[in-house]
Amino acid sequence: MNKILAVNKLSDALNRYIALFDLDAFFVSVERLQDKRLIGKPVIVCGMSGRSVVSTCSYEARKFGVHSAMPLLMAKHLCPNGIYVNGHMELYRKYSKMVTDIIAAKAPVYEKASIDEHYLDLSGMERFFDCYKWTQELRQFIIKNTGLPISCALSVNKTIAKIAADEVKPNGSIFVPRQEVQSFLDPLSIKKIPMLGEKTFQVLSSMGISTIQMLRETSPEMMKRLFGKNGEVLWEKANGRDDTPVIQHRERKSLSNERTFEKDTSDREMLERVLVTMVEHLAYDLRKEQSLTSCVAIKIRYSDFTTRTAEKHIPFTSFDHLLIKAIKELFVTLYPGNLPVRLIGVRFSSMVKGSWQMDLFDDTPQMARLNSAMDTIRNRFGTDAVKRAVDINIPKKD
Numbered sequence: 001m002n003k004i005l006a007v008n009k010l011s012d013a014l015n016r017y018i019a020l021f022d023l024d025a026f027f028v029s030v031e032r033l034q035d036k037r038l039i040g041k042p043v044i045v046c047g048m049s050g051r052s053v054v055s056t057c058s059y060e061a062r063k064f065g066v067h068s069a070m071p072l073l074m075a076k077h078l079c080p081n082g083i084y085v086n087g088h089m090e091l092y093r094k095y096s097k098m099v100t101d102i103i104a105a106k107a108p109v110y111e112k113a114s115i116d117e118h119y120l121d122l123s124g125m126e127r128f129f130d131c132y133k134w135t136q137e138l139r140q141f142i143i144k145n146t147g148l149p150i151s152c153a154l155s156v157n158k159t160i161a162k163i164a165a166d167e168v169k170p171n172g173s174i175f176v177p178r179q180e181v182q183s184f185l186d187p188l189s190i191k192k193i194p195m196l197g198e199k200t201f202q203v204l205s206s207m208g209i210s211t212i213q214m215l216r217e218t219s220p221e222m223m224k225r226l227f228g229k230n231g232e233v234l235w236e237k238a239n240g241r242d243d244t245p246v247i248q249h250r251e252r253k254s255l256s257n258e259r260t261f262e263k264d265t266s267d268r269e270m271l272e273r274v275l276v277t278m279v280e281h282l283a284y285d286l287r288k289e290q291s292l293t294s295c296v297a298i299k300i301r302y303s304d305f306t307t308r309t310a311e312k313h314i315p316f317t318s319f320d321h322l323l324i325k326a327i328k329e330l331f332v333t334l335y336p337g338n339l340p341v342r343l344i345g346v347r348f349s350s351m352v353k354g355s356w357q358m359d360l361f362d363d364t365p366q367m368a369r370l371n372s373a374m375d376t377i378r379n380r381f382g383t384d385a386v387k388r389a390v391d392i393n394i395p396k397k398d
């Protein structure tokens with residue numbers, strides 16, 4: 001396809017062509033490329049400690065009720081004969097990039113929504129090509145060149161593309177044109193609407209609303225009364241409407257923050273507090289843009305302008321507690337104490353797109369919930385609204 005021919009008509013909601021490409025059981029598929037014996041078996045990718053959770057599992061394992069984010073112990077109970085594989089994030093990152101590179105070379109506008117999901121905006125192309133045929137060819141190209149199974153859905157917006165891709169997985173492709181949107185959505189469970197959480201599901205179920213058609217036939221005013229702005233958005237989605245644009249953004253290579261002190265300081269405790277606050281802010285940014293880092297670094301500039309840096313490679317994460325631990329370790333090794341410091345800084349690099357559940361190889365769902373609760377407060381009241389005890393400046397008593 002000639003890129004110049006792709007005319008974007010984002011504002012023209014009626015003529016949008018949005019495709020979603022989502023790899024099937026991504027981590028498992030990569031593991032299967034390394035070890036062919038895993039093909040056709042119930043495979044679970046997870047951490048190995050008793051407190052780990054499932055990252056993902058093969059469709060064979062899903063038949064036993066195993067799913068992402070399930071505690072490992074429960075997965076083993078449901079699927080005792082499964083093959084449990086420790087994850088290899090570096091490898092997944094490599095294959096994810098391979099897929100992105102293919103899409104970037106062929107698609108006019110794309111958005112990498114997670115480590116294995118890409119939305120493409122093909123609006124305008126329909127005047128020159130059969131968009132569905134084009135997506136199918138791209139899908140085959142990805143499969144042939146990476147060896148990974150991928151599913152694809154083409155429709156008029158992101159929400160329908162997402163729902164449709166989930167319906168045809170694994171190894172499927174589907175086109176839901178505008179005139180078929182309603183009949184496609186109507187019989188599906190409301191659970192299929194992305195972002196419809198458990199609580200909302202319970203409330204709607206208790207009102208007897210189980211299908212998207214039933215939700216569509218309620219009023220937007222009632223949905224707003226019950227669930228606020230989110231209720232209205234859900235109602236719009238049930239009606240097949242979603243104007244969210246496909247936003248192409250370059251993946252950020254690193255995130256950093258540094259601070260120059262007004263007066264040089266050798267107050268160790270204070271320096272550590274500043275570092276912890278910086279890490280919290282950067283980790284919050286990481287999670288906001290759904291990224292994980294695997295390399296953390298600190299920089300210290302002394303009063304004579306000598307600058308020292310140190311970095312550390314860690315398993316991919318966006319969790320505060322792991323990042324703070326790594327930064328503190330670096331600080332201990334890098335700062336001898338007593339020397340007056342002029343500037344201090346933190347940097348995260350080797351980043352990958354992905355939700356933070358992904359770093360759960362050895363983390364507990366409780367920690368994910370804690371971070372998520374803190375982020376909710378920050379989203380509403382600002383970045384400094386919630387802090388760890390260590391970085392609260394408690395006035396000393398005389």
Ligand code: TTP
Nearest residue numbers: 023024025026027055056068069116169357358
């Ligand atoms: P998904 O696309 O949600 O799942 P999947 O590709 O494994 O399976 P599907 O065929 O349903 O698309 O997530 C992509 C990868 O992200 C997945 O392989 C592992 C990782 N992941 C986690 O680590 N934890 C999670 O909770 C989820 C949902 C995904």
Ligand code: MG
Nearest residue numbers: 022023024116
């Ligand atoms: Mg996937």
